[in-house]
Amino acid sequence: MPLTTAPDPVSTSLSASILNLLLPHHRTTDHQHESAVNAEAFPHQLRQITAFVRASAPIVFTLPGFPCKSPNPAKVLGHLPDQGERLSLRFLDSLCRDIGRIYPPGARIVICSDGHVFGDLVHVPDDHIDAYSDELRALITASELDRLSVFDLRDVLGDLSHTDKRTHVHDRYAPSVETLRAEVRTDEQTLALYRGITRFLVEDTAGFTGTRSALQRECRLRAYGVIQRSRAWGDLIAEHHASAVRLSIHPQPVGAAKFGIRLLDAPDAWTTPWHSAALRRADGTWTLMPSAAAARLGHLVEQDGRPSHFEQRA
Template structure:
């Protein structure tokens, strides 16, 4: 799940370095130091019960606010010079407001991007941006308790819409983002209910429709892409299994493997554990319960992390090795929310946010209207914010600064 904040992947395990062994204690220590929460100090604050209820979310107003931003975009004179238009579009895609990660990551694949853009522009075709993403809300109550998309996902869709509209200012056919939902193919690996992953995907599609964004954003399912090339995928997975398992067991302390485990540990389904237990494990807070129980849970989470990370790496390696996305969308511009060499990274929340994954937290609306994403366990302790519930729903749709 290349772009879901599951992990930074073992995209080419055969080229990774050898190193030494690790254990779950070291892994958890690295998690504690990884910045999952801004400040331990916030954990000392009690959870507040400030809340308000709204009858429904106003999608019409949200879209109107987006279109007000569109009106402020600088209009460029349309040019018939393909090279100039390519340059203009790349200039937009690599703006700091959109580009995530260092420009050198894009430069590695500049020639390929320019060729793909040139071909589409010459044929007067709409540009296609392919983005595997929107898996499911993370099954970790410290990050988010809501299972369906919220204001965080809505904000992300709005950002992608604005990107397409800005491209339209220099190239009339514009652009369209193809979101490739990958939650259903990873649900089993991360012990998540498949039905919830499917429901989450359908609700994101519903958001797109409610905002009238179908001309700019569509969502497909990675399951369907794999089905189109099922025979080739089966063979790729056989090879991937051998390669990744060999690397995995021979290089237990490789830095990429460690990073994979770190991210997997904070993204597997830990719903069955209490938040007190999870805080003790991830944030090193004092646990007032049975210490032996805490150790058992640590061991369970570590074991599941190892299993999920290996399965994930095998599946992703298979998908990447056969270039599945490019096969299904020839000529597309491959984008990602994980900065990496050769792919264009995109900000899905905002350039200022330490979070880049709407599904990994809750939407937070500031006084100035800016929308960000935060850990729910942190924002619910901040007296500045009130939880906003939609009538009839169990969990907040967003948190709002008072």
């Protein structure tokens, strides 16, 4: 939905107001000037939102993420979505609802569930990924979060085997390892992403029998594969949702083409609901942390017969 003429002031002002609703939730590791940042610091997103506004069309956001639960039982409560995902989905739907209050056509978010894209690299079985994605859809339907939808490889490549789907996406879209290595050496954001993914892979690995240094070497290799597949998935999403505003669960610098968004409070900007468990603090607020740490602070709560979250002890 490209702009062909100069945007009118009314559309630009409304687009800035819409983007201002997202700014309190911007996920970034650069907090030096964060308090002074306004919508004009995000020209890429402003142009995209203005295109929707000028067409009086619902604003479409895409959010790659919600892949699957970490395979490390010390971090999560199981392989299915729990309270962390429920709270995150409600937050995303409420964000669209807030946009609808100032922009009647409203907004919707397409959750691009990417578990199958790199399930083999993060050592999560494909049937667990299917179950996770199916439960996301069920949660959205049961909670009437009608501004959200889920998009995954099954929507693109149908009944192909999971291995064939990954091969197709990798071969068609993924950059070479050599290209990524060069980026890691020269680009600070790519280096931060590489280090963050490596750390998660180390933390998520359970039952490794080798040395710590051997595990780190293996995870550094797998991290390049995860970034390759993530880039490939991003390009595929762009083909299928060409005009959408791209959100990211990873921290992003101010003005980047992707807008990093924080789903829930956590002490680490990289923490997500699928790498952690939710803890309800004594004051009623929520945070995310490894399940083993949450268990030391509170008692386990079940919902629908499954572990859901922890309640902090008074």
